[in-house]
Amino acid sequence: MSTMNYWAREWELQEDICPCDVHFNQWIADRGLRDKTIYHFGTGSHHVVGREQAINGSNNAVFAITASIEEYQAYIELVAENSRINKNYVVYFGDIYLTNAKLLPEFDVVTMFHLREFFHPNTSSEEYGGITDRGVLDVFTARTRSAGYxxxxxxxxGFARATPIIAEWEQANPVERIGEFKTLRIYRKR
Structure with missing residues:
Protein backbone atom coordinates (compact mmCIF):
# COMPACT_ATOMS: atom_id res chain seq x y z
CA MET A 1 0.00 0.00 0.00
CA SER A 2 1.32 3.42 -0.86
CA THR A 3 0.70 6.54 1.20
CA MET A 4 -1.75 9.17 -0.02
CA ASN A 5 -0.36 12.08 -2.01
CA TYR A 6 -1.14 15.17 -0.01
CA TRP A 7 -0.09 18.79 0.17
CA ALA A 8 2.03 19.41 3.25
CA ARG A 9 1.18 23.10 3.46
CA GLU A 10 -1.85 25.35 3.67
CA TRP A 11 -3.14 28.22 1.57
CA GLU A 12 -4.12 31.43 3.31
CA LEU A 13 -6.43 33.83 1.48
CA GLN A 14 -4.26 35.95 -0.81
CA GLU A 15 -6.61 37.80 -3.14
CA ASP A 16 -3.75 39.40 -5.05
CA ILE A 17 -2.21 35.98 -5.83
CA CYS A 18 -5.17 33.61 -5.96
CA PRO A 19 -8.51 35.43 -6.11
CA CYS A 20 -10.51 32.52 -7.55
CA ASP A 21 -12.50 31.72 -4.40
CA VAL A 22 -13.50 35.35 -3.90
CA HIS A 23 -14.40 35.64 -7.58
CA PHE A 24 -16.44 32.44 -7.32
CA ASN A 25 -18.50 33.83 -4.44
CA GLN A 26 -19.00 37.04 -6.44
CA TRP A 27 -20.10 35.02 -9.49
CA ILE A 28 -22.66 33.12 -7.41
CA ALA A 29 -24.04 36.40 -6.04
CA ASP A 30 -24.05 37.97 -9.51
CA ARG A 31 -26.01 35.01 -10.93
CA GLY A 32 -28.34 34.93 -7.91
CA LEU A 33 -27.75 31.20 -7.43
CA ARG A 34 -29.73 29.76 -4.53
CA ASP A 35 -30.42 26.28 -3.19
CA LYS A 36 -27.55 24.80 -5.22
CA THR A 37 -25.20 21.95 -4.43
CA ILE A 38 -21.58 22.88 -5.06
CA TYR A 39 -18.44 20.75 -5.29
CA HIS A 40 -15.34 22.81 -4.54
CA PHE A 41 -11.84 21.57 -5.41
CA GLY A 42 -9.39 23.08 -2.92
CA THR A 43 -10.61 24.85 0.20
CA GLY A 44 -7.62 26.85 1.38
CA SER A 45 -7.29 27.31 5.13
CA HIS A 46 -9.46 30.42 4.73
CA HIS A 47 -12.51 28.34 3.65
CA VAL A 48 -13.93 31.48 2.07
CA VAL A 49 -16.24 29.62 -0.36
CA GLY A 50 -17.81 27.31 2.20
CA ARG A 51 -18.00 29.93 4.92
CA GLU A 52 -19.65 32.53 2.64
CA GLN A 53 -22.15 30.10 1.12
CA ALA A 54 -23.08 28.79 4.57
CA ILE A 55 -23.86 32.22 6.02
CA ASN A 56 -25.09 34.36 3.09
CA GLY A 57 -28.71 33.15 3.17
CA SER A 58 -28.53 31.48 -0.27
CA ASN A 59 -29.08 27.99 1.15
CA ASN A 60 -26.30 26.75 -1.15
CA ALA A 61 -24.54 23.63 0.13
CA VAL A 62 -20.82 23.14 -0.45
CA PHE A 63 -19.04 19.79 -0.44
CA ALA A 64 -15.30 20.38 -0.72
CA ILE A 65 -12.01 18.50 -0.81
CA THR A 66 -8.63 19.42 0.58
CA ALA A 67 -5.40 17.46 0.35
CA SER A 68 -3.86 19.58 3.11
CA ILE A 69 -3.90 18.36 6.69
CA GLU A 70 -3.55 21.97 7.84
CA GLU A 71 -6.54 23.12 5.79
CA TYR A 72 -8.61 20.22 7.08
CA GLN A 73 -7.66 21.10 10.66
CA ALA A 74 -8.70 24.71 9.99
CA TYR A 75 -12.09 23.39 8.80
CA ILE A 76 -12.52 21.31 11.96
CA GLU A 77 -11.79 24.36 14.09
CA LEU A 78 -14.15 26.52 11.99
CA VAL A 79 -17.16 24.25 12.40
CA ALA A 80 -16.35 23.40 16.02
CA GLU A 81 -16.65 27.13 16.74
CA ASN A 82 -19.71 27.69 14.53
CA SER A 83 -22.02 24.71 14.10
CA ARG A 84 -24.30 26.55 11.64
CA ILE A 85 -21.51 26.56 9.04
CA ASN A 86 -21.31 22.76 9.22
CA LYS A 87 -24.93 22.47 8.11
CA ASN A 88 -24.17 23.78 4.60
CA TYR A 89 -20.42 23.20 4.34
CA VAL A 90 -18.70 19.83 4.54
CA VAL A 91 -15.02 19.24 3.81
CA TYR A 92 -13.29 15.92 3.40
CA PHE A 93 -9.57 15.22 3.42
CA GLY A 94 -8.44 13.28 0.39
CA ASP A 95 -6.78 13.13 -2.98
CA ILE A 96 -9.17 14.18 -5.76
CA TYR A 97 -7.41 11.71 -8.06
CA LEU A 98 -8.72 8.88 -5.87
CA THR A 99 -12.35 10.00 -6.26
CA ASN A 100 -14.91 7.22 -6.47
CA ALA A 101 -17.95 8.44 -8.43
CA LYS A 102 -20.21 6.06 -6.50
CA LEU A 103 -19.64 8.17 -3.39
CA LEU A 104 -20.62 11.47 -5.02
CA PRO A 105 -24.08 13.04 -5.17
CA GLU A 106 -25.08 15.16 -8.15
CA PHE A 107 -23.99 18.80 -8.20
CA ASP A 108 -25.33 22.01 -9.70
CA VAL A 109 -21.92 23.69 -9.71
CA VAL A 110 -18.42 22.18 -9.78
CA THR A 111 -15.14 24.08 -9.41
CA MET A 112 -12.03 22.61 -10.99
CA PHE A 113 -9.82 25.53 -9.95
CA HIS A 114 -6.71 23.47 -9.22
CA LEU A 115 -6.69 21.00 -12.10
CA ARG A 116 -3.12 19.90 -12.98
CA GLU A 117 -1.69 21.40 -9.79
CA PHE A 118 -1.54 18.24 -7.67
CA PHE A 119 -0.96 15.36 -10.09
CA HIS A 120 2.07 13.31 -8.94
CA PRO A 121 4.18 10.92 -11.03
CA ASN A 122 2.62 7.95 -9.22
CA THR A 123 -0.98 9.19 -9.27
CA SER A 124 -2.31 7.05 -12.11
CA SER A 125 -0.05 4.07 -11.35
CA GLU A 126 -1.70 0.73 -10.68
CA GLU A 127 -0.28 0.67 -7.14
CA TYR A 128 -1.65 4.12 -6.22
CA GLY A 129 -4.93 3.68 -8.08
CA GLY A 130 -5.61 7.27 -9.06
CA ILE A 131 -7.09 8.72 -12.21
CA THR A 132 -5.76 11.39 -14.54
CA ASP A 133 -6.83 15.03 -14.67
CA ARG A 134 -9.04 14.15 -17.63
CA GLY A 135 -10.50 11.33 -15.55
CA VAL A 136 -11.28 13.80 -12.76
CA LEU A 137 -13.04 16.07 -15.25
CA ASP A 138 -15.05 13.18 -16.67
CA VAL A 139 -16.12 11.94 -13.21
CA PHE A 140 -17.30 15.38 -12.11
CA THR A 141 -18.94 16.14 -15.44
CA ALA A 142 -20.96 12.95 -15.08
CA ARG A 143 -21.95 14.03 -11.55
CA THR A 144 -22.98 17.54 -12.70
CA ARG A 145 -26.69 17.98 -13.30
CA SER A 146 -27.98 19.02 -16.70
CA ALA A 147 -27.71 22.82 -17.02
CA GLY A 148 -25.15 22.79 -14.19
CA TYR A 149 -21.89 24.73 -14.25
CA GLY A 158 -1.69 24.38 -13.58
CA PHE A 159 -3.98 26.19 -16.03
CA ALA A 160 -1.51 26.25 -18.94
CA ARG A 161 -1.04 22.47 -18.58
CA ALA A 162 -4.79 21.98 -18.11
CA THR A 163 -5.79 23.97 -21.22
CA PRO A 164 -5.29 21.11 -23.74
CA ILE A 165 -7.07 18.71 -21.38
CA ILE A 166 -9.99 21.14 -21.07
CA ALA A 167 -10.14 21.54 -24.89
CA GLU A 168 -10.24 17.76 -25.37
CA TRP A 169 -12.84 17.40 -22.58
CA GLU A 170 -14.97 20.15 -24.13
CA GLN A 171 -15.11 18.28 -27.46
CA ALA A 172 -15.98 14.92 -25.88
CA ASN A 173 -18.60 15.98 -23.33
CA PRO A 174 -22.01 17.66 -23.46
CA VAL A 175 -20.66 21.02 -22.27
CA GLU A 176 -20.41 24.49 -23.73
CA ARG A 177 -18.26 27.40 -22.76
CA ILE A 178 -20.59 30.22 -21.77
CA GLY A 179 -18.15 32.90 -20.76
CA GLU A 180 -15.76 34.33 -18.24
CA PHE A 181 -16.17 36.10 -14.93
CA LYS A 182 -13.05 37.91 -13.76
CA THR A 183 -10.49 35.06 -13.44
CA LEU A 184 -12.99 32.25 -13.99
CA ARG A 185 -13.84 30.33 -17.18
CA ILE A 186 -17.38 29.00 -17.08
CA TYR A 187 -18.94 26.00 -18.82
CA ARG A 188 -22.49 24.77 -18.73
CA LYS A 189 -23.57 21.16 -19.08
CA ARG A 190 -26.14 20.59 -21.79
Whole structure:
Protein backbone atom coordinates (compact mmCIF):
# COMPACT_ATOMS: atom_id res chain seq x y z
CA MET A 1 0.00 0.00 0.00
CA SER A 2 1.32 3.42 -0.86
CA THR A 3 0.70 6.54 1.20
CA MET A 4 -1.75 9.17 -0.02
CA ASN A 5 -0.36 12.08 -2.01
CA TYR A 6 -1.14 15.17 -0.01
CA TRP A 7 -0.09 18.79 0.17
CA ALA A 8 2.03 19.41 3.25
CA ARG A 9 1.18 23.10 3.46
CA GLU A 10 -1.85 25.35 3.67
CA TRP A 11 -3.14 28.22 1.57
CA GLU A 12 -4.12 31.43 3.31
CA LEU A 13 -6.43 33.83 1.48
CA GLN A 14 -4.26 35.95 -0.81
CA GLU A 15 -6.61 37.80 -3.14
CA ASP A 16 -3.75 39.40 -5.05
CA ILE A 17 -2.21 35.98 -5.83
CA CYS A 18 -5.17 33.61 -5.96
CA PRO A 19 -8.51 35.43 -6.11
CA CYS A 20 -10.51 32.52 -7.55
CA ASP A 21 -12.50 31.72 -4.40
CA VAL A 22 -13.50 35.35 -3.90
CA HIS A 23 -14.40 35.64 -7.58
CA PHE A 24 -16.44 32.44 -7.32
CA ASN A 25 -18.50 33.83 -4.44
CA GLN A 26 -19.00 37.04 -6.44
CA TRP A 27 -20.10 35.02 -9.49
CA ILE A 28 -22.66 33.12 -7.41
CA ALA A 29 -24.04 36.40 -6.04
CA ASP A 30 -24.05 37.97 -9.51
CA ARG A 31 -26.01 35.01 -10.93
CA GLY A 32 -28.34 34.93 -7.91
CA LEU A 33 -27.75 31.20 -7.43
CA ARG A 34 -29.73 29.76 -4.53
CA ASP A 35 -30.42 26.28 -3.19
CA LYS A 36 -27.55 24.80 -5.22
CA THR A 37 -25.20 21.95 -4.43
CA ILE A 38 -21.58 22.88 -5.06
CA TYR A 39 -18.44 20.75 -5.29
CA HIS A 40 -15.34 22.81 -4.54
CA PHE A 41 -11.84 21.57 -5.41
CA GLY A 42 -9.39 23.08 -2.92
CA THR A 43 -10.61 24.85 0.20
CA GLY A 44 -7.62 26.85 1.38
CA SER A 45 -7.29 27.31 5.13
CA HIS A 46 -9.46 30.42 4.73
CA HIS A 47 -12.51 28.34 3.65
CA VAL A 48 -13.93 31.48 2.07
CA VAL A 49 -16.24 29.62 -0.36
CA GLY A 50 -17.81 27.31 2.20
CA ARG A 51 -18.00 29.93 4.92
CA GLU A 52 -19.65 32.53 2.64
CA GLN A 53 -22.15 30.10 1.12
CA ALA A 54 -23.08 28.79 4.57
CA ILE A 55 -23.86 32.22 6.02
CA ASN A 56 -25.09 34.36 3.09
CA GLY A 57 -28.71 33.15 3.17
CA SER A 58 -28.53 31.48 -0.27
CA ASN A 59 -29.08 27.99 1.15
CA ASN A 60 -26.30 26.75 -1.15
CA ALA A 61 -24.54 23.63 0.13
CA VAL A 62 -20.82 23.14 -0.45
CA PHE A 63 -19.04 19.79 -0.44
CA ALA A 64 -15.30 20.38 -0.72
CA ILE A 65 -12.01 18.50 -0.81
CA THR A 66 -8.63 19.42 0.58
CA ALA A 67 -5.40 17.46 0.35
CA SER A 68 -3.86 19.58 3.11
CA ILE A 69 -3.90 18.36 6.69
CA GLU A 70 -3.55 21.97 7.84
CA GLU A 71 -6.54 23.12 5.79
CA TYR A 72 -8.61 20.22 7.08
CA GLN A 73 -7.66 21.10 10.66
CA ALA A 74 -8.70 24.71 9.99
CA TYR A 75 -12.09 23.39 8.80
CA ILE A 76 -12.52 21.31 11.96
CA GLU A 77 -11.79 24.36 14.09
CA LEU A 78 -14.15 26.52 11.99
CA VAL A 79 -17.16 24.25 12.40
CA ALA A 80 -16.35 23.40 16.02
CA GLU A 81 -16.65 27.13 16.74
CA ASN A 82 -19.71 27.69 14.53
CA SER A 83 -22.02 24.71 14.10
CA ARG A 84 -24.30 26.55 11.64
CA ILE A 85 -21.51 26.56 9.04
CA ASN A 86 -21.31 22.76 9.22
CA LYS A 87 -24.93 22.47 8.11
CA ASN A 88 -24.17 23.78 4.60
CA TYR A 89 -20.42 23.20 4.34
CA VAL A 90 -18.70 19.83 4.54
CA VAL A 91 -15.02 19.24 3.81
CA TYR A 92 -13.29 15.92 3.40
CA PHE A 93 -9.57 15.22 3.42
CA GLY A 94 -8.44 13.28 0.39
CA ASP A 95 -6.78 13.13 -2.98
CA ILE A 96 -9.17 14.18 -5.76
CA TYR A 97 -7.41 11.71 -8.06
CA LEU A 98 -8.72 8.88 -5.87
CA THR A 99 -12.35 10.00 -6.26
CA ASN A 100 -14.91 7.22 -6.47
CA ALA A 101 -17.95 8.44 -8.43
CA LYS A 102 -20.21 6.06 -6.50
CA LEU A 103 -19.64 8.17 -3.39
CA LEU A 104 -20.62 11.47 -5.02
CA PRO A 105 -24.08 13.04 -5.17
CA GLU A 106 -25.08 15.16 -8.15
CA PHE A 107 -23.99 18.80 -8.20
CA ASP A 108 -25.33 22.01 -9.70
CA VAL A 109 -21.92 23.69 -9.71
CA VAL A 110 -18.42 22.18 -9.78
CA THR A 111 -15.14 24.08 -9.41
CA MET A 112 -12.03 22.61 -10.99
CA PHE A 113 -9.82 25.53 -9.95
CA HIS A 114 -6.71 23.47 -9.22
CA LEU A 115 -6.69 21.00 -12.10
CA ARG A 116 -3.12 19.90 -12.98
CA GLU A 117 -1.69 21.40 -9.79
CA PHE A 118 -1.54 18.24 -7.67
CA PHE A 119 -0.96 15.36 -10.09
CA HIS A 120 2.07 13.31 -8.94
CA PRO A 121 4.18 10.92 -11.03
CA ASN A 122 2.62 7.95 -9.22
CA THR A 123 -0.98 9.19 -9.27
CA SER A 124 -2.31 7.05 -12.11
CA SER A 125 -0.05 4.07 -11.35
CA GLU A 126 -1.70 0.73 -10.68
CA GLU A 127 -0.28 0.67 -7.14
CA TYR A 128 -1.65 4.12 -6.22
CA GLY A 129 -4.93 3.68 -8.08
CA GLY A 130 -5.61 7.27 -9.06
CA ILE A 131 -7.09 8.72 -12.21
CA THR A 132 -5.76 11.39 -14.54
CA ASP A 133 -6.83 15.03 -14.67
CA ARG A 134 -9.04 14.15 -17.63
CA GLY A 135 -10.50 11.33 -15.55
CA VAL A 136 -11.28 13.80 -12.76
CA LEU A 137 -13.04 16.07 -15.25
CA ASP A 138 -15.05 13.18 -16.67
CA VAL A 139 -16.12 11.94 -13.21
CA PHE A 140 -17.30 15.38 -12.11
CA THR A 141 -18.94 16.14 -15.44
CA ALA A 142 -20.96 12.95 -15.08
CA ARG A 143 -21.95 14.03 -11.55
CA THR A 144 -22.98 17.54 -12.70
CA ARG A 145 -26.69 17.98 -13.30
CA SER A 146 -27.98 19.02 -16.70
CA ALA A 147 -27.71 22.82 -17.02
CA GLY A 148 -25.15 22.79 -14.19
CA TYR A 149 -21.89 24.73 -14.25
CA UNK A 150 -18.25 23.67 -14.29
CA UNK A 151 -15.71 26.41 -13.61
CA UNK A 152 -11.96 26.74 -14.04
CA UNK A 153 -9.52 29.30 -12.65
CA UNK A 154 -7.49 30.85 -15.48
CA UNK A 155 -4.78 32.03 -13.07
CA UNK A 156 -4.12 28.57 -11.66
CA UNK A 157 -0.53 27.35 -11.49
CA GLY A 158 -1.69 24.38 -13.58
CA PHE A 159 -3.98 26.19 -16.03
CA ALA A 160 -1.51 26.25 -18.94
CA ARG A 161 -1.04 22.47 -18.58
CA ALA A 162 -4.79 21.98 -18.11
CA THR A 163 -5.79 23.97 -21.22
CA PRO A 164 -5.29 21.11 -23.74
CA ILE A 165 -7.07 18.71 -21.38
CA ILE A 166 -9.99 21.14 -21.07
CA ALA A 167 -10.14 21.54 -24.89
CA GLU A 168 -10.24 17.76 -25.37
CA TRP A 169 -12.84 17.40 -22.58
CA GLU A 170 -14.97 20.15 -24.13
CA GLN A 171 -15.11 18.28 -27.46
CA ALA A 172 -15.98 14.92 -25.88
CA ASN A 173 -18.60 15.98 -23.33
CA PRO A 174 -22.01 17.66 -23.46
CA VAL A 175 -20.66 21.02 -22.27
CA GLU A 176 -20.41 24.49 -23.73
CA ARG A 177 -18.26 27.40 -22.76
CA ILE A 178 -20.59 30.22 -21.77
CA GLY A 179 -18.15 32.90 -20.76
CA GLU A 180 -15.76 34.33 -18.24
CA PHE A 181 -16.17 36.10 -14.93
CA LYS A 182 -13.05 37.91 -13.76
CA THR A 183 -10.49 35.06 -13.44
CA LEU A 184 -12.99 32.25 -13.99
CA ARG A 185 -13.84 30.33 -17.18
CA ILE A 186 -17.38 29.00 -17.08
CA TYR A 187 -18.94 26.00 -18.82
CA ARG A 188 -22.49 24.77 -18.73
CA LYS A 189 -23.57 21.16 -19.08
CA ARG A 190 -26.14 20.59 -21.79
Missing amino acids: ILFYTGSL
